[in-house]
Amino acid sequence: MTFLSDEFPIFWRKARGSNVWDVDGNRFVDLTAGFAVAGAGHRNPRVVTALRQQIAQLLHGMGDVHPPEIKVRLLERLSEISPFPDTRVILANTGAEAIEAALKTARLRTGKPGVIAFTGAYHGLTYGALAATDRELFRVPFEDQLNPHVVRAPYPHPFRPPSGIAGSDDIGAASLAAVRRLLDGPGGESIGCAIIEPVQGRGGDVVPPDGFLSGLAELCRARGVVLVFDEIYCGLGRTGRLFACEHEGVVPDLLCIGKALSGALPIAACLGPADVMDSWPESTGEAKHTSTFLGNPLACAAAIASLSEIERHALAARAGQEGVRFFERLQALTDRHACIGEVRGRGLMVGLDLVRNPGTRKPDPELAGRLVTGALRRGWLLLAGGPDGNVISLSPPLTISRALLDSSVRMLDDLLLEAVASPSPAAD
Ligand SMILES: Cc1ncc(COP(=O)(O)O)c(C=O)c1O
Structure with missing residues (x-):
């Protein structure tokens, strides 16, 4: 492979x-x-120190049953930096897993199976995320097992506009019109989620035209569609703001981060406001979404230290x-x-x-x-x-x-x- x-x-x-x-x-x-x-930075000294301290205390916890205290500290920290007023967080071990959490949350929130994803998108390679990812290389062998409810809209790529909007004078507006057609066309009423990278990473470092993300947010809000921003690549300072969506002052319904979150250990997160996240039914004895290493203490320690370094410097x-x-x-x-x-x-x-x-x-x-x-x-x-x-x-x-x-x-x-x-x- x-x-x-x-x-x-x-x-x-x-x-x-x-x-x-x-x-x-x-x-x-x-x-x-x-x-x-x-x-x-690789092996950031403060991250290393935090890891050393954590190694001396606790290496593994029971994330959703008896959580490590440091998991709570990370959740508090994420709430502080979150763009949402009353934040809920689902932790994950990889970026793709954070996307799965976002897709599930959108489904619970709207009751609708349909998802709009964009051309050139990369959201990870687990099945839910792969269905939203747009790369034949990754999809072809599994195409018949991918979520059939994902529909594709053209990402407004200014240098390489995808077919459907190529030739338009205003590719941002053309892309929004394509999204509107998907929502208003046959099957549009079953779309409950739109997922997009505010700046595409693996798609080739693509910045959409100004106004596009706010237009998309407006469209989604008007139709009750949950808008997910995948900032796993572009988030946490990389684009010059803590979150790339800040450049346009747009706040999505759900925000996924990963990669630079810990700067080293596998951890990612799906953040959202209470009114969206509380669509998850209250647990009656068994967590409805979890994993063995949920809130791993080492990854949480690295993430807290890494976030502090991003802020401190x-x-x-x-x-x-x-x-x-x-x-x-x-x-x-x-x-x-x-x-x-x-x-x-x-x-x-x-x-x-x-x-x-x-x-x-x-x-x-x-x-x-x-x-x-x-x-x-x-x-x-x-x-x-x-x-x-x-x-x-x-x-x-x-x-x-x-x-x-x-x-x-x-x-x-x-x-x-x-x-x-x-x-x-x-x-x-
Ligand atoms: C924008 C974006 N989303 C999701 C992912 C998937 O993250 P992971 O590889 O941690 O599953 C990536 C990975 O490159 C990414 O760039």
């Missing part, structure tokens, strides 16, 4: 801040933050400021390299959309692959993202130094110059 090649993988031995060392002692700068997890604001500078420098590369179709993103969540031909915008995954392996040889960890694998996706730790960000731009410039000097046989 795992991708292997002569160049891949390196085996990690240790990490600190923005650096990772492999088993051979080579040091790499991690421009991925380990899948956008190490927001407060104002990492959201830092991501915003450094992100602007980083973006400008990357943007300057477009003048020098026609193969960069677009630089896009928000904060320290930036994508370089590589094209074979600037006119046709045909994606160039082969070039992206060469950049990833070329960077690896020079000591930089990069990932290629987007549905076509042609987007160099940059999501460094929010603590990364300005000097490293600047040299990463020089590194990309060099690699792109090299690529032009030895074009791939497939290039046209």
Whole structure:
């Protein structure tokens, strides 16, 4: 299942801040933050201290029966940062599991099975989440077992608008019109949930046009549809605000977070206001939604410490400021390299959309692959993202130094110059 090649993988031995060392002692700068997890830096010292203290106390509890005290402390902390006035939280062990909790909550709240999900979406690979995820690679073998009540709306991707809204002058409005058609069309009355990433991560660092998310929220509110924002990738400071939805001042009905929540250990959460979350029936002896490791004490300790670090170092604001500078420098590369179709993103969540031909915008995954392996040889960890694998996706730790960000731009410039000097046989 795992991708292997002569160049891949390196085996990690240790990490600190923005650096990772492999088993051979080579040091790499991690421009991925380990899948956008190490927001407060790899092995953040305060997270490590919190874990040490927790190890000395309790490693495992009985999450929904006799919960560890630290689980309560994390829930209180999440309530403090939550955008909702009276917050309820369902903890999860992975992002996909938090999405499952959100989908179940929406079902309970509305009694309706239908879900609107968007093109290019990535919500995880468990069955409920996979049904909302839009990537053939992951779906095809399981298509006949996926929730048939999920319908797909076009995500307003400004550079690569999906069919249905391509050619429109205002793709945000066109996408909203498509959502409205789904809600008003045949079967629309059975839709009770809409799920969306406010900024798409694995879809290729896509920021929707201003006004789109608030328009979507308005539409959902008017129809009683539960709106779920999946901020598992873009949340917790990455885009320059604690939550990406703050850029537009939109508050969803449910909000999922994960990845950078603990910065290290597997934990995620679905947050919502009491009036939505209290749709869960009161337990009569058995929890209706739980798991063995629910509220694992180590993961909770890491999450509390990691959230404090994000706050203490104002990492959201830092991501915003450094992100602007980083973006400008990357943007300057477009003048020098026609193969960069677009630089896009928000904060320290930036994508370089590589094209074979600037006119046709045909994606160039082969070039992206060469950049990833070329960077690896020079000591930089990069990932290629987007549905076509042609987007160099940059999501460094929010603590990364300005000097490293600047040299990463020089590194990309060099690699792109090299690529032009030895074009791939497939290039046209
Ligand atoms: C936006 C988004 N949602 C959900 C997930 C799934 O999270 P996990 O891999 O922890 O299950 C991811 C993972 O990349 C993600 O980017």
